[in-house]
Amino acid sequence: MTLILLDRDGVINFDSKNYIRAPSDWQPIPGSIEAMARLVHAGCKLAICSNQSGIARGFFTHETLSQIHSKMHDLLKSHNVKLDAVYYCPHHPDSQCNCRKPNTGMLYQALSDLSSSPSQTWFIGDSLKDMQAALTINCHPILVRTGNGYKHEADVRALGIDNIRTDLSEAADWIIDSLVSPAL
Numbered sequence: 325m326t327l328i329l330l331d332r333d334g335v336i337n338f339d340s341k342n343y344i345r346a347p348s349d350w351q352p353i354p355g356s357i358e359a360m361a362r363l364v365h366a367g368c369k370l371a372i373c374s375n376q377s378g379i380a381r382g383f384f385t386h387e388t389l390s391q392i393h394s395k396m397h398d399l400l401k402s403h404n405v406k407l408d409a410v411y412y413c414p415h416h417p418d419s420q421c422n423c424r425k426p427n428t429g430m431l432y433q434a435l436s437d438l439s440s441s442p443s444q445t446w447f448i449g450d451s452l453k454d455m456q457a458a459l460t461i462n463c464h465p466i467l468v469r470t471g472n473g474y475k476h477e478a479d480v481r482a483l484g485i486d487n488i489r490t491d492l493s494e495a496a497d498w499i500i501d502s503l504v505s506p507a508l
């Protein structure tokens with residue numbers, strides 16, 4: 325089964341340089357929820373892998389993050405989407421944990437929990453860290469130009485990634501097309 329791993333901020337919801345600290349800060353990018361619904365309808369599993377260092381920085385708590393995710397789950401539920409898993413790294417960049425992207429802890433956890441292999445897995449993100457993590461586990465990376473993605477296009481191409489899409493909606497349609505036409 326195809327597994328779609330998603331970065332959260334800048335892919336599903338608008339990012340903020342001030343961090344997403346409260347449910348009211350979490351606002352979906354137009355079309356992202358519908359794109360996730362199409363992927364689920366196409367038979368894909370969906371999971372989020374998100375760096376949330378705002379917890380280590382003291383900007384918000386695990387509990388608040390859980391409230392933010394409740395808002396996201398409620399919206400997804402209204403489109404008949406249930407996420408298979410949500411992983412986040414709460415650590416500070418200096419902590420040298422193995423989960424903060426570009427490290428691969430969350431990605432490998434997802435593959436293990438959801439019984440997928442790198443060749444059946446896509447990672448959709450808007451940062452260089454997302455793309456580096458995807459390349460390290462050898463799954464299929466897609467950069468979206470939403471969030472910070474448009475700033476990283478040249479660096480991502482330099483990594484050898486040329487699957488760059490306008491937004492999650494276009495990325496989802498591209499994946500769905502490739503599932504029905506495996507030659508792509």
Ligand SMILES: [Mg+2]
Binds near residue numbers: 339
């Ligand atoms: Mg992001």
Ligand SMILES: [Zn+2]
Binds near residue numbers: 414423424
């Ligand atoms: Zn971590």
